[in-house]
Amino acid sequence: MVFVVTGRCQGCGACLLTCPTHAIRPHGSPLLVLDELCTGCGECIEICPVDAIEEHR
Numbered sequence: 001m002v003f004v005v006t007g008r009c010q011g012c013g014a015c016l017l018t019c020p021t022h023a024i025r026p027h028g029s030p031l032l033v034l035d036e037l038c039t040g041c042g043e044c045i046e047i048c049p050v051d052a053i054e055e056h057r
């Protein structure tokens with residue numbers, strides 16, 4: 001399972017603040033989700049106002 005921040009991202013930063021393991025890094029475009037830190041909790045998907053984060057299997 002991989003979480004991907006897509007081009008719809010508006011850079012609001014809500015997912016960065018929400019992620020409990022700091023798996024989303026504020027560098028580059030799109031933002032980077034570090035697989036080794038991501039627990040798959042889905043909180044970033046819930047918080048994103050523009051549905052920019054997708055879960056890929």
Ligand code: SF4
Binds near residue numbers: 005051
């Ligand atoms: S919450 Fe969504 S729009 Fe905001 S920075 Fe994260 S991916 Fe981008």
Ligand code: SF4
Binds near residue numbers: 041044
């Ligand atoms: S699914 Fe959870 S752990 Fe993974 S990037 Fe999103 S908020 Fe962080």
